[in-house]
Amino acid sequence: MPEGAAAQRPAREAFGSRLAAAMAARGPLCVGIDPHPGLLADWGLNDDVAALERFSLTVVEAVASLAAAVKPQVALYERHGSAGMAVLERTLAAAADAGVLSIADAKRGDIGSTMAAYADAWLRDGSALAADSVTLSPYLGFESLRPALDLAAEYGRGVFVLALTSNPEGKSVQHVGGADSVARRIAAAAAVENQRYAGSLGSVGLVVGATIGSALQDLDVDLGAVRGPLLAPGLGAQGATPADLRATFGNAYPSVLATSSRGILAAGPSLAGLRAATQETLDGLLAA
Numbered sequence: 001m002p003e004g005a006a007a008q009r010p011a012r013e014a015f016g017s018r019l020a021a022a023m024a025a026r027g028p029l030c031v032g033i034d035p036h037p038g039l040l041a042d043w044g045l046n047d048d049v050a051a052l053e054r055f056s057l058t059v060v061e062a063v064a065s066l067a068a069a070v071k072p073q074v075a076l077y078e079r080h081g082s083a084g085m086a087v088l089e090r091t092l093a094a095a096a097d098a099g100v101l102s103i104a105d106a107k108r109g110d111i112g113s114t115m116a117a118y119a120d121a122w123l124r125d126g127s128a129l130a131a132d133s134v135t136l137s138p139y140l141g142f143e144s145l146r147p148a149l150d151l152a153a154e155y156g157r158g159v160f161v162l163a164l165t166s167n168p169e170g171k172s173v174q175h176v177g178g179a180d181s182v183a184r185r186i187a188a189a190a191a192v193e194n195q196r197y198a199g200s201l202g203s204v205g206l207v208v209g210a211t212i213g214s215a216l217q218d219l220d221v222d223l224g225a226v227r228g229p230l231l232a233p234g235l236g237a238q239g240a241t242p243a244d245l246r247a248t249f250g251n252a253y254p255s256v257l258a259t260s261s262r263g264i265l266a267a268g269p270s271l272a273g274l275r276a277a278t279q280e281t282l283d284g285l286l287a288a
């Protein structure tokens with residue numbers, strides 16, 4: 001970074017603090033923006049770039065004042081090529097303009113030198129793809145994520161590291177190691193990273209599925225010690241309920257940001273339908 005650039009950088013609170021404030025004000029829900037071809041068809045749209053934009057901007061408009069965050073699924077933009085990625089850029093900009101935090105669900109991870117480029121793309125001011133936070137895959141080693149961890153801290157952005165994913169196949173990697181499991185090590189590494197942050201939530205979150213059942217107890221993973229936000233997919237279309245979330249996360253439930261995509265998106269394309277589904281999901285989470 002050129003000398004003096006830090007002084008010119010716009011002031012931004014740490015992502016963990018911004019997310020904690022959003023969750024306190026609006027509740028613990030992130031709405032996923034997953035423009036699957038089938039959903040586009042259900043909304044009466046074609047599977048093309050114009051429809052991708054209409055779908056994405058409709059979701060942002062509908063939920064921006066209700067949800068703590070929105071989470072565009074990058075793969076569903078990538079499948080439309082460079083024009084799809086341009087729609088993603090405009091979707092992230094629309095979320096920022098509407099005052100809702102964004103989580104780019106990109107699941108990036110690579111050797112450190114390449115990771116620095118991913119960090120630049122998703123976390124550096126001035127990048128058209130910069131989001132408030134990005135999901136990361138730690139399976140090249142947690143420390144390989146260092147460029148993203150450091151850039152996120154520098155720019156007041158955040159990361160969510162895959163720890164215990166919501167899909168059944170995740171166990172074959174994440175549960176390995178018994179008492180010293182891969183998932184436990186990832187949680188421990190995130191806890192260390194969050195020591196650099198003040199406030200109730202650090203900016204290094206974990207992805208922990210709502211569908212993992214008793215894995216936290218089985219693997220002795222202490223999510224409270226992480227002191228970071230816990231992005232929990234699996235609600236709705238994957239079968240988990242708010243009661244499952246409450247039972248699975250126990251004392252860590254206050255740090256959970258539940259995320260639902262198809263379960264809410266199926267209520268579109270009307271703004272009223274999307275808002276009602278979002279509110280119903282939120283009410284369930286708040287009552288749990």
Ligand SMILES: O=c1ccn([C@@H]2O[C@H](COP(=O)(O)O)[C@@H](O)[C@H]2O)c(=O)[nH]1
Nearest residue numbers: 073165166167209233237238260261262
């Ligand atoms: O463990 C994980 C990590 C990410 N996801 C993503 O979340 C959404 C879930 O969509 P639903 O329609 O609510 O099932 C999707 O983008 C996944 O890629 C996940 O499900 N599990």
